[in-house]
Amino acid sequence: MHPPQDATPPAAPAAPSVELAERAGRLREQLHHHAHRYYVLDAPEIPDVEYDRLFQELQALEEAHPQLRAPDSPTQRVGGRPLDAFAKVRHRVPMLSIRTETDIEASGARSFDARVRRELGLGDADPPIDYVAELKFDGLAINLRYEHGLLVQAATRGDGEVGEDVTQNIRTVGQIPLRLRGSAPPVLEVRGEVYMRRDDFERMNEQQREKIARGVRNEKTFVNPRNAAAGAVRQLDPQVTRQRPLSFFAYGWGEITPAEHGGPDFPTHYAALQALRGWGLPVSERTARARGAEDLVAYHQAVGRERDQLPFDIDGVVYKVDNLALQRRLGFVTREPRWAVAHKFPAQEQVTTVESIDVFVGRTGKLTPVARLAPVFVGGVTVTNATLHNEDEARRKDVRVGDAVIVRRAGDVIPEVVGVVPERRQHDAPRFTMPSHCPVCGSEAVREEGEVDHRCSGGLFCAAQRKQALLHFAQRRAMDIEGLGEKLIDQLVDAEVIRVLPDLYRLGLGKLLALERMGEKSAQNLLAGLERSKATTLPRFLFALGIRHVGEATARDLARHFGTLDAVMDAGVEQLLEVPDVGPVVAESIHTFFAQAHNREVVEQLRACGLQWPEAAPAAKAPQPLAGITVVLTGTLPTLSRDEAKSLLEAAGAKVAGSVSKKTGYVVAGEEAGGKLDRARELGVPVLDEAGLRALLERGFNG
Ligand code: IVH
Numbered sequence: 001m002h003p004p005q006d007a008t009p010p011a012a013p014a015a016p017s018v019e020l021a022e023r024a025g026r027l028r029e030q031l032h033h034h035a036h037r038y039y040v041l042d043a044p045e046i047p048d049v050e051y052d053r054l055f056q057e058l059q060a061l062e063e064a065h066p067q068l069r070a071p072d073s074p075t076q077r078v079g080g081r082p083l084d085a086f087a088k089v090r091h092r093v094p095m096l097s098i099r100t101e102t103d104i105e106a107s108g109a110r111s112f113d114a115r116v117r118r119e120l121g122l123g124d125a126d127p128p129i130d131y132v133a134e135l136k137f138d139g140l141a142i143n144l145r146y147e148h149g150l151l152v153q154a155a156t157r158g159d160g161e162v163g164e165d166v167t168q169n170i171r172t173v174g175q176i177p178l179r180l181r182g183s184a185p186p187v188l189e190v191r192g193e194v195y196m197r198r199d200d201f202e203r204m205n206e207q208q209r210e211k212i213a214r215g216v217r218n219e220k221t222f223v224n225p226r227n228a229a230a231g232a233v234r235q236l237d238p239q240v241t242r243q244r245p246l247s248f249f250a251y252g253w254g255e256i257t258p259a260e261h262g263g264p265d266f267p268t269h270y271a272a273l274q275a276l277r278g279w280g281l282p283v284s285e286r287t288a289r290a291r292g293a294e295d296l297v298a299y300h301q302a303v304g305r306e307r308d309q310l311p312f313d314i315d316g317v318v319y320k321v322d323n324l325a326l327q328r329r330l331g332f333v334t335r336e337p338r339w340a341v342a343h344k345f346p347a348q349e350q351v352t353t354v355e356s357i358d359v360f361v362g363r364t365g366k367l368t369p370v371a372r373l374a375p376v377f378v379g380g381v382t383v384t385n386a387t388l389h390n391e392d393e394a395r396r397k398d399v400r401v402g403d404a405v406i407v408r409r410a411g412d413v414i415p416e417v418v419g420v421v422p423e424r425r426q427h428d429a430p431r432f433t434m435p436s437h438c439p440v441c442g443s444e445a446v447r448e449e450g451e452v453d454h455r456c457s458g459g460l461f462c463a464a465q466r467k468q469a470l471l472h473f474a475q476r477r478a479m480d481i482e483g484l485g486e487k488l489i490d491q492l493v494d495a496e497v498i499r500v501l502p503d504l505y506r507l508g509l510g511k512l513l514a515l516e517r518m519g520e521k522s523a524q525n526l527l528a529g530l531e532r533s534k535a536t537t538l539p540r541f542l543f544a545l546g547i548r549h550v551g552e553a554t555a556r557d558l559a560r561h562f563g564t565l566d567a568v569m570d571a572g573v574e575q576l577l578e579v580p581d582v583g584p585v586v587a588e589s590i591h592t593f594f595a596q597a598h599n600r601e602v603v604e605q606l607r608a609c610g611l612q613w614p615e616a617a618p619a620a621k622a623p624q625p626l627a628g629i630t631v632v633l634t635g636t637l638p639t640l641s642r643d644e645a646k647s648l649l650e651a652a653g654a655k656v657a658g659s660v661s662k663k664t665g666y667v668v669a670g671e672e673a674g675g676k677l678d679r680a681r682e683l684g685v686p687v688l689d690e691a692g693l694r695a696l697l698e699r700g701f702n703g
Contacts, residue, residue: 027057032177034054036177036181055074072150076178077242087165088165091161095157100343100344108343112296129292130291130322131320131321132269134286134317135249135310137193137251137313141157142192146180147186149180150180151170152167153167169241182279185264188279190250193248194229194247198312208220224418231244248281249282250282251283267324268324318342318343346377349408351406352405354372356371363546364455364546364548365456367435367445367453370388372385383407386417388432397417397420402426403421405417405419438464469546479541481533482526502606502609505610537613537614538615539556539559541565549590557582563618624653625699626697628653630655630664631656631664632666632676638671638690660683664680666686667687
């Protein structure tokens, strides 16, 4: 059969043949199937390029024959023209809110269970109630209306009675099916939350920052995933929404064809969620059945522990009575169901005001701007300080004294100022600038080329660094000096009893007893602690010195590699680079540290005070079978990258050079080798391919 001749004018294209219509239908089926695998189940069956190929085929078909364009076609996610305003939508079943349990401790779950039992008239002897426990997603509530399986409308919650029609935008969300799978009821309203995953949020903000840096106008970064998601859904231009990575979880329903008209008759909330999942809607894996209060408590605790590891933000959990007949018996009080409750976790974000911006000087001399805040309870603790990290960050966020700021503390993470609330800037406080001098010792503060941090140049002369250096030196993982804590260090440094590290070991009972609040017993204990700390190990001592970039692991590697302190102190950058995991920055830092006369002096004095550790012979060097041999690499090798080949050769002792000469031992040539290969042939230098290189390395090592 011939394809139909397109003889009609463009205004009214020819009706597509049955074959083409079938093909389009088949493509839509396939695309729906694969979109569900990809977006909802996170288990694609075909590579992206294959999906794109099917998609483009359908697109081409629909362009040639607009009659084939069905409203549920995956090509119709792209969204239409910008709107002037959203149309209003009256919800056929109101979107209620949910009561929040006031007790944020796990015991709040017990109060809810007790209330439900009381309202149902149950006694202690009655069996426990079955619940469904869900996450409380932190996004925007949406009602999705499906008619005969097709998504016909999406609306925000609004005031619960009337919301906004955001259908165009919602169609761009890949996780929301445009058509339900299987046989769905004629009318089904799905309720759930549109949200943004944290990784998507970070990536999007990163792109926003780049745009701003490039000078693109009207672009901004977002404060948190919730605001970003809500902003994207309420965008008038669906093309903008399309670029915002949104996700969706279903947790309930609105209008649904009643059982007597052929709709489903769910016995439980859980069964309904299973059905939604079957129709292709994403339902969280963390939705769980629970029996009685103790299961709810356990759920609250488990989710609380894992909260920071979840890929998206939640602000609590939700408990729902599972049995729908019981739900109906419980009913509502003033627009809130009695059968459900939101049980929150401590908020991870709060608004507070900046009282001042101080600059803190760290152990390594790093200057950190810190916002001093009006005390605020966030993430389970009272926060009074939040780091602004460095000058660039402080300027980017443009935090000023007197500003209202959003403070975030998630898990054990250090509290952070997420951003200012610009509408609440009262007055025009000046922009923050980094001081040019150390606020502690007055030495010049310098920001090195390519560095983000300012550093005090005062070194051990700077009291801030002296105190921190002592604290670092005395800590358990370093010299482990019992009895020497922060308070005592403050006293010793402030009274100028200790000016340099070795002064520690010159403390006598007299000097200690002269300090305020120092009893004889504590003084004796400290002296004993100091004495005990003298017998140490080389890794501990190296770590204790507080050399920039030298943590415990590096200290251990250095000790193992060099064996003695003198060997470390005298090592050049090249030798330091031979230590596993020591790169140029670390090597440079160690070398610079020991190049300073005052640092070597400190070490000598400490040794003179009796500090000692076992020393060892340096670790045996790796065999260097290719020592003295120069190798030139050219072209592309089949499996090894240029860098990999180079490191293998260098590990074997070979020198890797850039040009071929008579002295070249071997040329290793890959695909598209150029002039170097010709030159090697000219000079009679042996040429190897990758296999030859591997053989050389092996031969070298084995004999
Ligand atoms: S159920 C009648 N379940 O929290 C019960 N809500 O006021 C209706 N939310 O704005 C809500 N996760 O957007 C329910 N698993 C969940 C939820 C959830 C987040 C939001 C919802 C609403 C608010 C409750």
